[in-house]
Amino acid sequence: MRRQCQSIRHHPSGGSHRYLAIEGNNCVGCCGFTSPPVGGVAELAYFTYPDFEKRGMATRMAQGLLSIARECDSSVKLIAHTLAEENASNHILKKLGFAFTGTVDHPEDGKIWEWSYEAL
Secondary structure, eight states: OTTTOTTEEEOTTSGGGEEEEEETTEEEEEEEESSSOBTTEEEEEEEEOGGGOSSSHHHHHHHHHHHHHHHHOTTOEEEEEEESSOOHHHHHHHHTTOEEEEEEEETTTEEEEEEEEOOO
8 A cells, every 4th residue: 555655554443454544744534445355345435534635635545445455356346335426536436447337225325326346
């Protein structure tokens, strides 16, 4: 991860699959895998705090997670979920090669969009 994005650091209490995004002395966001792979599928997630949006940090976090996935197990299919509307996160996923796979019913968030990336 550090080769891909030097501003991403392991979260000390979050286990091996969660990271903090650091810019200078500020924590600007977080990212990670929602769980270890289940059935050959892992979900990545990222979040940038509002004061630090539109600086490319979310893109760098997602790129870092892709890099980790490639290094750990290139056979794992990666997915991501977004709100069911056009937004910055959709743009990031498209830019990184994710494809829209459809709308899913999430138990907490209702209808959301699912994206997949298989070109590891």
